[in-house]
Amino acid sequence: MSYFRENIEKVEGYMPGFQPAQKEVIKLNTNENPYPPSPLVLRVLARINTEQLRRYPDPIGSKFRLAAAEINGLEPEFIMCCNGGDDLLRMAFQAFCDENRPVAYPAPTYSLYPVLANVQNCPVLEIPFDEEFNLPAKLAGTNAALTIVCNPNAPTGSFISVDEIASLADEISGVLLIDEAYVDFAQQNCTRLVKDFDNVIILRSMSKGYSLAGMRFGYAIAQPEMIAGLMKVKDSYNVDAVAIEAATAAIKDQKYFKENVDKVKAERARLTEQLRKTGFNVPDSFSNFVLAQCENGGAAKIHEQLTKRNIYVRYFAYPKLDDKLRITVGTPEQDDILLAALKDILATEPSQL
């Protein structure tokens, strides 16, 4: 006999990418930014005082809210702080989905969505992407309570235009959550849609563009009424006092942020080109990772060989993904080590592939 609900018994927990304890590895498996966060972050951490630790934090993180609102050209009431973007995803499932209120999303995408759906025990409508990862037309007709579009999409790196997403928001009757965790590396974002659509929620993360994956900080953008509803399912104090300070310092340093992102984008172009030369099929990426297709289908084995060399990339044993490797854009030095290893593996051990 189990104490747990039946749906929870059936849940296979989300499997985060491997986090090696040793430091001397090439770690390109969980889409961390290869560059450190703004130096202002360490400065605020060094100034944390015992009063900030002893007292409860501001429940709504007003300081960050103000800064994020200004940067996005909105009022603070459009912003809600989250303990990482995943915290917002969990809230959205709790707020909108249940046994009779399905979630819909194009697939393949972020593998946390079906885990959260199973926890919430709601039906899942997965609409397959075509080979170019265009927005599936069927997504507008599902009648789901919650539709999620990850844009740029993970783990494909593909991007759907803001106009197409605006049409989707207009056509559906439920909520559209646009997961923009990777949008800092794209050319456009959907911020303007929250002005026109009361059913749009945008998810942002400080983990990628701002190099704060260790800090767990993300935020929602939506109309104030939507934010107020989501606040009801938010943990009372979901973000801590230190994280509020760190995230605020990071988002205020837009100069550093833009330089950091530009470096990653330049290296993404170089890595893409080099991987193509090495024989991989690599679509253009709008994110901080690339999806490299191994034409002979040896992705699992190449992944294994790389791991043996302490080079970590991500392999997903899922349909449409099991012939591909998802590779985070590293520093040029890290990527050169990866590229050399790939050439070596492909050249010297073809029988193993």
Add this chain to the structure above:
Amino acid sequence: MSYFRENIEKVEGYMPGFQPAQKEVIKLNTNENPYPPSPLVLRVLARINTEQLRRYPDPIGSKFRLAAAEINGLEPEFIMCCNGGDDLLRMAFQAFCDENRPVAYPAPTYSLYPVLANVQNCPVLEIPFDEEFNLPAKLAGTNAALTIVCNPNAPTGSFISVDEIASLADEISGVLLIDEAYVDFAQQNCTRLVKDFDNVIILRSMSKGYSLAGMRFGYAIAQPEMIAGLMKVKDSYNVDAVAIEAATAAIKDQKYFKENVDKVKAERARLTEQLRKTGFNVPDSFSNFVLAQCENGGAAKIHEQLTKRNIYVRYFAYPKLDDKLRITVGTPEQDDILLAALKDILATEPSQL
């Protein structure tokens, strides 16, 4: 028309205690520890490096897990880190409760429980305490999927013996969550019960005894199979890298912790005695706050008068509580200011009460 589930529409969000922005106030309303955390916490914060910020944190906070396991005399598999105790409460509702699986608890108690029940849309069985806040016999017979006992109880400060709670764990068929957020200020705790009962989950917080309310850190103690089940509903990275370091430093400094708790307990005895002398009915407290009953029923007005003087205590407009004030144990200096204000209010403005 609303985008939200009906039960969410009806939820009245949890109302955290007021957090005044100004610093020159006497703040005895949200049960923070009046003393700072261990000096080792600031030392580890000053040593945080950019790699810890840039990379995802350890998903299970192994470092804290090990330290907490050792201090509780258990294996690390008995421990799960949480983003504050509230994070564990939310997980428990998601794991065990739904429309057909009720929650039961004695009342009055922590006012977050009914909020989480409404979010999860599960039936609530509130079993009233008697006047001495003894464990209600009926609690064993509810057949609830989840039974919660807050011990010491908030906001009453009362304590139920470990033997009585063991009997309850034995009698019920569902899960027993013992919310020990305040147990650091009591003489006993329920740690030993997790060895005998596979249905017991203990909640611990670093907010009160360890003075880390700003850091959001708590943990669960339960048998490894129970912990593994709860992990499925945990956010992948629910605690951040900085919080793991801070909480680990704090829990390892047991000498500082015990001295801190002893100071609070000594002051609790003095505050209780002084409030009784001032004319309040104050039961013995096993927590870091006291519940002071105003015999003439003027609790709301005294609360208002104190607030005007920038002295914050907590008032709950709920049955059995609306004639009482919950007062956090402060420093002797803070408590003396409160006591003087109370004497002043009671002496000079009787007509207003």
